[in-house]
Amino acid sequence: MTSEFAFDFDLLRELTETSGVPGYEDRVRDRVRTVFDDAVDEVRTDSMGNVVGTVEGSGDYEVAVAAHMDEIGFMVKYVTDDGFLKVDALGGWDARVLRAQRVRVHTGRGDLTGVIGSVPPHTLGEEERESDDAVEDVVIDLGMDAEDVREVVAVGDLVTMEQSTVRMGETVTGKALDDRVCLFAMLEAAREFEDPDATIHFCATVQEEVGLRGAEALGVDVDPDLAIALDVTIASDTPGVDEDKRVTRLGEGAAVKLKDGSVITNPTVTRRIRDVAEAEEIPHQLEVLPAGGTDTAGFQTSNGAKPVGAISIPTRYLHTVTETAHGDDIRAAIDLLGAVLDAEDGSTDYSL
Numbered sequence: 001m002t003s004e005f006a007f008d009f010d011l012l013r014e015l016t017e018t019s020g021v022p023g024y025e026d027r028v029r030d031r032v033r034t035v036f037d038d039a040v041d042e043v044r045t046d047s048m049g050n051v052v053g054t055v056e057g058s059g060d061y062e063v064a065v066a067a068h069m070d071e072i073g074f075m076v077k078y079v080t081d082d083g084f085l086k087v088d089a090l091g092g093w094d095a096r097v098l099r100a101q102r103v104r105v106h107t108g109r110g111d112l113t114g115v116i117g118s119v120p121p122h123t124l125g126e127e128e129r130e131s132d133d134a135v136e137d138v139v140i141d142l143g144m145d146a147e148d149v150r151e152v153v154a155v156g157d158l159v160t161m162e163q164s165t166v167r168m169g170e171t172v173t174g175k176a177l178d179d180r181v182c183l184f185a186m187l188e189a190a191r192e193f194e195d196p197d198a199t200i201h202f203c204a205t206v207q208e209e210v211g212l213r214g215a216e217a218l219g220v221d222v223d224p225d226l227a228i229a230l231d232v233t234i235a236s237d238t239p240g241v242d243e244d245k246r247v248t249r250l251g252e253g254a255a256v257k258l259k260d261g262s263v264i265t266n267p268t269v270t271r272r273i274r275d276v277a278e279a280e281e282i283p284h285q286l287e288v289l290p291a292g293g294t295d296t297a298g299f300q301t302s303n304g305a306k307p308v309g310a311i312s313i314p315t316r317y318l319h320t321v322t323e324t325a326h327g328d329d330i331r332a333a334i335d336l337l338g339a340v341l342d343a344e345d346g347s348t349d350y351s352l
Helices: 009-017 024-036 127-129 146-152 178-190 213-222 267-279 296-298 328-344
Strands: 042-043 050-056 062-068 073-079 085-090 102-107 110-114 139-141 157-159 167-168 171-174 199-205 225-235 254-259 282-290 306-314 323-327
Touching: 009 024, 009 171, 009 178, 024 042, 024 050, 024 178, 024 199, 042 328, 062 213, 062 296, 062 328, 073 146, 085 127, 085 157, 171 178, 171 328, 178 199, 178 225, 178 306, 178 323, 178 328, 199 213, 199 323, 225 267, 225 328, 254 267, 254 328, 267 306, 267 328, 296 306, 306 328, 323 328
Parallel strands: 062 199, 062 225, 225 306, 254 282
Antiparallel strands: 042 050, 050 199, 073 085, 073 157, 085 139, 102 110, 102 157, 110 139, 167 171, 171 323, 254 306, 306 323
């Protein structure tokens, strides 16, 4: 029997099912601003589209918390003579997972359903069967003739995967958990947070999937004394994956990041997060991620050296439409972030 989650699943589902590729996060941004309106003292949006919700503290110390709004997707680059769409990737796709997927094409006249075509195996030669998939070979079929397609679809229109977010046993599965599940955790922490000593800037960032661009710009504008990023991390705790390559495991708590491909977190910040988790008895595990970047790096050097840390939510099947996170890990991330922020009063020396 599936138990109830200890958080607002409806908000999580809304965030993950909403579309928002890098540079075009407006639908997600609107929902974030609505949540912030009832949870923080001030809300502002910059020229890149980052949203900052600030809770004023009683002291001068400032902390930034970041989670990104964008999801990987595509941009239409060409309409063929037969009415099929060719696209350019926005973010890192594994072409193997794209065959025969349903998509949404976001046009000036509304959203259209399409499918990524896949040639039936009956007609493939041996060489074609053995060839590797490539993102540039993706073709989207809208089920319309070329004339009708050209009337509604333009170069520059955006494409996202079409998928619902559902409960699956003790987990949540759907698209765009990277990074909407962490965006959700940040929003939940903001809603539950009261009377901080430090001023907290809850930052919903843009364009993370194409190079941490929003966080790098925001690190200059916000200029915090401490930055903590939230993102998903690999949980390849599935059959066929060696133990040393699993990174984290579902159901064992929030992950405290030690490194990824873009950052080595500040050891004193990491120790502080672990100490808080242990003191509050919040389930947690350690994360050593061999590749991939996160907004943590975007804040570390963008306005001089900054102490940074990161809290991650273990997630299976990253960059697919079936990303999967455990309900207990989501709750642990919310609790750990809240506890860390509650403990920050500017008295901890994070210098090395």
